[in-house]
Amino acid sequence: MGETRFDIVAMGDAIVDVIASCDDEFLDTHGLPRGSMQLLSPEAADVLYAAMGQAREMSGGSAANSMAGIAAMGGKAAFIGQIADDQLGAIFRHDMRAFGVDFATSALSDGPPTGRCLILVTPDGQRTMNTAPGASHELTAATLDRDLIRDSAILYLEGYLFGPDKPRAAMMEALAIAHGAGREVAFTLSESVCIAARKEPFLAMIDDGGVDLLFCNEDEAIILTGLATLDAALAQLSAKVPTLVVTRGQAGALAIENGERVDVPAAPVGKVIDTTGAGDMFAAGFLTARAKGHDLKRCLETGGLAAADVIQRYGARPDGDMRKVVGL
Amino acid sequence: MGETRFDIVAMGDAIVDVIASCDDEFLDTHGLPRGSMQLLSPEAADVLYAAMGQAREMSGGSAANSMAGIAAMGGKAAFIGQIADDQLGAIFRHDMRAFGVDFATSALSDGPPTGRCLILVTPDGQRTMNTAPGASHELTAATLDRDLIRDSAILYLEGYLFGPDKPRAAMMEALAIAHGAGREVAFTLSESVCIAARKEPFLAMIDDGGVDLLFCNEDEAIILTGLATLDAALAQLSAKVPTLVVTRGQAGALAIENGERVDVPAAPVGKVIDTTGAGDMFAAGFLTARAKGHDLKRCLETGGLAAADVIQRYGARPDGDMRKVVGL
Numbered sequence: 001m002g003e004t005r006f007d008i009v010a011m012g013d014a015i016v017d018v019i020a021s022c023d024d025e026f027l028d029t030h031g032l033p034r035g036s037m038q039l040l041s042p043e044a045a046d047v048l049y050a051a052m053g054q055a056r057e058m059s060g061g062s063a064a065n066s067m068a069g070i071a072a073m074g075g076k077a078a079f080i081g082q083i084a085d086d087q088l089g090a091i092f093r094h095d096m097r098a099f100g101v102d103f104a105t106s107a108l109s110d111g112p113p114t115g116r117c118l119i120l121v122t123p124d125g126q127r128t129m130n131t132a133p134g135a136s137h138e139l140t141a142a143t144l145d146r147d148l149i150r151d152s153a154i155l156y157l158e159g160y161l162f163g164p165d166k167p168r169a170a171m172m173e174a175l176a177i178a179h180g181a182g183r184e185v186a187f188t189l190s191e192s193v194c195i196a197a198r199k200e201p202f203l204a205m206i207d208d209g210g211v212d213l214l215f216c217n218e219d220e221a222i223i224l225t226g227l228a229t230l231d232a233a234l235a236q237l238s239a240k241v242p243t244l245v246v247t248r249g250q251a252g253a254l255a256i257e258n259g260e261r262v263d264v265p266a267a268p269v270g271k272v273i274d275t276t277g278a279g280d281m282f283a284a285g286f287l288t289a290r291a292k293g294h295d296l297k298r299c300l301e302t303g304g305l306a307a308a309d310v311i312q313r314y315g316a317r318p319d320g321d322m323r324k325v326v327g328l
Numbered sequence: 329m330g331e332t333r334f335d336i337v338a339m340g341d342a343i344v345d346v347i348a349s350c351d352d353e354f355l356d357t358h359g360l361p362r363g364s365m366q367l368l369s370p371e372a373a374d375v376l377y378a379a380m381g382q383a384r385e386m387s388g389g390s391a392a393n394s395m396a397g398i399a400a401m402g403g404k405a406a407f408i409g410q411i412a413d414d415q416l417g418a419i420f421r422h423d424m425r426a427f428g429v430d431f432a433t434s435a436l437s438d439g440p441p442t443g444r445c446l447i448l449v450t451p452d453g454q455r456t457m458n459t460a461p462g463a464s465h466e467l468t469a470a471t472l473d474r475d476l477i478r479d480s481a482i483l484y485l486e487g488y489l490f491g492p493d494k495p496r497a498a499m500m501e502a503l504a505i506a507h508g509a510g511r512e513v514a515f516t517l518s519e520s521v522c523i524a525a526r527k528e529p530f531l532a533m534i535d536d537g538g539v540d541l542l543f544c545n546e547d548e549a550i551i552l553t554g555l556a557t558l559d560a561a562l563a564q565l566s567a568k569v570p571t572l573v574v575t576r577g578q579a580g581a582l583a584i585e586n587g588e589r590v591d592v593p594a595a596p597v598g599k600v601i602d603t604t605g606a607g608d609m610f611a612a613g614f615l616t617a618r619a620k621g622h623d624l625k626r627c628l629e630t631g632g633l634a635a636a637d638v639i640q641r642y643g644a645r646p647d648g649d650m651r652k653v654v655g656l
Contacts, residue, residue: 018419020426021647054396054426054645057385057419068382087415087441091346091385098348098382113415317382319349 004183005151006102007075007291011171012063012158013136014081014105015115016088017276019314020055022120027128032120035275037129037160037191040118045132048118057088058315059095060117061136062190062280063158065316069284069306071099072318073328075291078102078148080174082139082167088114089135095317105143108135125272125311137164141173149174150181154213154287159190163198175210188283189216194223206240213243215283221246234261245300247282247307253300264300267308277316281306284318285326292328302326332511333479334430335403335619339499340391340486341464342409342433343443344416345604347642348383350448355456360448363603365457365488365519368446373460376446385416386643387423388445389464390518390608391486393644397612397634399427400646401656403619406430406476408502410467410495416442417463423645433471436463453600453639465492469501477502478509482541482615487518491526503538516611517544522551534568541571543611549574562589573628575610575635581628592628595636605644609634613654620656630654 027034030048040048059068067077079096083089085107092114096103115136120128139161149155155178161167175185187210193202202224205211214237216224221233230246238244238256245255252265285306289299305326310316318325355362358376368376387396395405407424411417413435420442424431443464448456467489477483483506489495503513515538521530530552533539542565544552549561558574566572566584573583580593613634617627633654638644646653 049422050425052422052426054387054423054647055419056643059382091383094377094380095382097378098380315384319382 004153005076006078006148006153008067008070008154008156008287009078009080009148009152010063010067010156010158011080011139011161011167011174013061013115013131013133013160014064014083014092015061015117015131015133015136016092017058017060017117017119017316018049018055019058019119019121019274019276020052022053022122024122027120027122032128032130034122034128035126037131040130040132042112042132045116045118045130048130052118052120056314057091058317059092060316062160062188063156064096065277065280066156066284066287067101068096068099068317069281069322070288071101072322073284073288073306073326074323075288078152080105080139080144080148082135082143083107084111084114084135085109086113088116104145108138111135111138119276121274121276121314125275127274127276133164136161137167139167139170141170144170144174144177146177149177150183152183153291154184154186156186156188156287159188159193162193162202168201184212185210186213186215186287187211188279189214189220189224191220194220199224211241213245214241215245215279217247217249217279245286247279253282253304255296255300257296260296262296262300264297264304267304269308270312272311274314275311277310278307280316281310281318288328302328332481333404334406334476334481336395336398336482336484336615337406337408337476337480338391338395338484338486339408339467339489339495339502341389341443341459341461341488342392342411342420343389343445343459343461343464344420345386345388345445345447345644346377346383347386347447347449347602347604348380350381350450352450355448355450360456360458362450362456363454365459368458368460370440370460373444373446373458376458380446380448384642385419386645387420388644390488390516391484392424393605393608394484394612394615395429396424396427396645397609397650398616399429400650401612401616401634401654402651403616406480408433408467408472408476410463410471411435412439412442412463413437414441416444432473436466439463439466447604449602449604449642453603455602455604461492464489465495467495467498469498472498472502472505474505477505478511480511481619482512482514484514484516484615487516487521490521490530496529512540513538514541514543514615515539516607517542517548517552519548522548527552539569541573542569543573545575545577545607573614575607581610581632583624583628585624588624590624590628592625592632595632597636598640600639602642603639605638606635608644609638609646616656630656
């Protein structure tokens with residue numbers, strides 16, 4: 001992989017997180033399942049925002065968080081995502097560049113505003129996400145930088161962006177460009193991919209050999225395959241993707257690659273403040289270690305350390321010296 | 329004071345803080361004196377922002393922070409300040425209302441964007457503030473809600489807003505309205521008031537009996553009076569204002585009222601994370617205790633507890649159960 005300009009280029013939601021604390025009763029009142037992610041209409045987002053307490057804003061987006069993490073751990077990362085030409089878009093772009101992530105997708109000057117994700121954090125640190133995607137779902141194939149994709153060892157696709165038609169079409173085109181250039185394609189599942197309407201095209205994509213490296217958590221593996229046990233789900237998925245990486249929360253993580261399975265325990269964690277970004281930082285750690293040529297076990301452990309770090313504070317992105325945190 | 333609708337109404341900067349960590353070298357490179365506040369042109373703000381690391385955004389503004397604090401401690405607070413009709417303005421308004429602060433000043437639909445303050449926090453927790461005031465300095469007397477001012481026991485004026493002509497004129501008119509209705513006027517000095525050009529009109533205002541309650545820190549007291557020692561400065565200022573309240577950092581705080589001087593030590597503090605908002609929360613605690621009829625010592629202690637709380641985390645506003653923190 002050493003000959004490419006970037007270790008990885010990601011396509012994902014370009015959104016700003018709006019993070020507020022709340023109690024469990026607030027989630028009940030607003031009918032929000034704990035720990036879930038739902039898409040909100042602009043109107044519903046305004047209603048929920050008005051009801052939320054004081055908030056802090058931080059750039060987010062699952063794959064964007066991962067690219068920030070990779071850059072913070074010393075990897076070479078780029079990002080493709082759609083912001084609008086507005087203040088939140090400027091914040092998103094600033095923060096990507098502040099990490100050293102290449103992010104050059106032009107801002108939309110007409111259309112919906114930059115997307116935001118209203119994140120409610122309960123006292124146990126669990127996050128419930130309510131996304132008003134805005135401009136983020138306006139990403140089209142026309143905006144793709146083909147040379148950038150060809151010049152990145154891995155194309156990383158975010159599940160959240162697999163639902164809406166335009167970004168999904170852009171992803172499929174990017175996948176063809178990447179494979180055409182002999183690059184690997186990684187995909188991170190997200191709850192929303194497992195919803196019936198999105199499940200079929202996704203399963204078709206992996207059946208077609210579209211995914212070289214699949215990230216998911218154990219619930220997603222089970223829901224996606226519709227099988228009763230994790231082992232059955234792992235068997236089915238690992239037969240379809242060369243590298244399968246599964247996070248298991250407090251039980252750690254595992255990977256199956258070319259028939260070899262490696263399990264690692266979770267990294268030690270103090271007080272959990274906000275679980276937002278745990279999966280994103282896990283993927284970032286795994287991929288950075290992989291880009292540096294480490295074995296599967298070390299990749300899983302690096303992911304675990306990065307995830308443990310991010311859940312001990314508010315926000316989904318690295319802070320401080322991440323190379324030291326993960327020992328890379 | 330019990331007969332008014334609000335305990336306090338403040339006029340101050342309506343800005344969103346953009347908070348990033350940096351090292352001391354960064355401050356040197358950009359010629360920023362540690363712990364200072366400077367006003368930036370929009371162009372200079374863009375240059376500094378581009379150089380800053382990843383940031384988090386949180387509503388700010390000195391007096392606005394204090395009103396949020398007062399509301400969080402159970403006081404009835406209102407705020408007058410100028411935002412623009414943009415995303416940062418919407419964030420500012422949301423956060424004021426989330427605390428229960430009355431904030432109804434109309435957003436400007438043409439003119440500069442909502443102000444922002446680029447706050448750089450060094451590893452010792454010290455903050456250096458770089459304000460691009462934007463719409464905030466467009467506040468005019470025409471926007472004042474006279475009934476609101478008459479219906480608030482205290483009018484609280486922020487020094488940062490005393491510099492620019494339009495907001496200063498608005499403040500002077502508000503002061504006349506408040507005194508005309510028999511209300512008290514409080515003023516919080518800020519470094520910038522002590523600059524030569526602003527010092528004279530301010531001293532004229534206190535000589536005219538415009539200020540009933542003055543908040544400042546010991547440096548500001550000395551610079552404002554031009555006297556050599558704190559005692560001399562206190563003697564001069566306390567002769568001009570009925571209630572003088574002076575914060576002294578780790579040395580605590582003191583107040584002089586009708587010839588009586590009360591000193592209190594600083595509240596205990598663990599690790600200082602970010603000193604932004606210490607003075608704002610001190611004033612909030614003092615004024616909330618005062619609105620509830622407590623004596624000078626208790627007011628100072630309440631201010632100290634509120635200040636100690638805010639410097640142990642990022643951001644300048646209350647978080648969690650502030651009534652419990654200060655015991656009100």
